[in-house]
Amino acid sequence: CWLQTENCGEPDVSEWGVLTATEGYGRPDSQEDYEQISYEDAMGKTWGKNGEKPYRHAAHAMIYAPDGKKLWDMYENKAVILMMMRFDGYIGFPGGIMDDGETVEFGLNRELEEEIGLDPTRHSFTKEDHVLSYVTHNKRLLLHFYCKKVTLEECLEIEKRTIDADEYGWEVLGPIRVPMFTLNDNERGLPIFLSNKFIGNAKEELLYCIEKENIMTKEEIQVALENCEKFKARYMR
Numbered sequence: 001c002w003l004q005t006e007n008c009g010e011p012d013v014s015e016w017g018v019l020t021a022t023e024g025y026g027r028p029d030s031q032e033d034y035e036q037i038s039y040e041d042a043m044g045k046t047w048g049k050n051g052e053k054p055y056r057h058a059a060h061a062m063i064y065a066p067d068g069k070k071l072w073d074m075y076e077n078k079a080v081i082l083m084m085m086r087f088d089g090y091i092g093f094p095g096g097i098m099d100d101g102e103t104v105e106f107g108l109n110r111e112l113e114e115e116i117g118l119d120p121t122r123h124s125f126t127k128e129d130h131v132l133s134y135v136t137h138n139k140r141l142l143l144h145f146y147c148k149k150v151t152l153e154e155c156l157e158i159e160k161r162t163i164d165a166d167e168y169g170w171e172v173l174g175p176i177r178v179p180m181f182t183l184n185d186n187e188r189g190l191p192i193f194l195s196n197k198f199i200g201n202a203k204e205e206l207l208y209c210i211e212k213e214n215i216m217t218k219e220e221i222q223v224a225l226e227n228c229e230k231f232k233a234r235y236m237r
């Protein structure tokens with residue numbers, strides 16, 4: 001039984017080692033029910049208050065920098081956007097579930113330090129960076145998403161630090177840069193990247209921020225999604 005040091009007994013495959021209490025949160029849910037709500041509604045929520053199983057808060061964040069570098073002098077990379085390969089094989093953003101008593105921003109900054117080694121004295125997320133909140137009743141989670149623009153130099157430094165983070169090699173298997181360009185076959189680059197498996201609503205959060213931060217237009221994103229679907233129809237039956 002993973003990570004336990006004593007009294008392990010027979011492994012119980014339905015209750016998976018010491019992760020039992022939380023690992024269900026990250027599992028894919030065939031009945032995803034993400035409902036967008038305001039930050040204020042999420043903070044003042046009353047669900048789970050009447051002796052039911054409580055709702056937990058979780059927060060994740062996108063860090064990015066405008067780029068403009070050309071691949072082979074041809075394809076402009078519009079931005080460096082940091083995502084990560086998670087332990088479960090899904091792509092997501094760094095962050096996690098708040099510990100009891102933590103504010104969402106405090107918990108987010110703690111998770112970012114643990115997962116990607118973000119230095120809170122230099123890059124601290126505040127309410128100003130909040131973008132979206134969702135509730136998922138299936139998972140009894142209130143999910144908050146944040147986004148911060150940094151300089152390219154800072155972004156590359158943050159990316160480098162990720163492999164020295166406490167969680168590197170455990171919950172985080174590595175930083176991922178989103179390819180923010182598309183080759184002239186209209187598929188390689190962002191469209192094929194979008195055919196990956198993303199945790200929760202991380203893909204929607206990515207696309208929302210790409211548009212909100214004026215990295216790509218709504219129309220450009222739509223074209224990338226359509227080309228992703230064409231690629232999947234051909235190769236991923």
Ligand SMILES: O=c1[nH]cnc2c1ncn2[C@H]1C[C@H](O)[C@@H](COP(=O)(O)OP(=O)(O)O)O1
Pocket residue numbers: 022025026027058060091092093094095096097098139141143171199200201202205
């Ligand atoms: O990037 C994400 N965007 C939206 N939801 C996410 C993202 N990453 C995880 N999640 C969901 C999936 C889980 O239901 C919860 C908490 O997951 P996780 O980040 O793995 O939490 P811990 O690190 O274990 O605290 O959020």
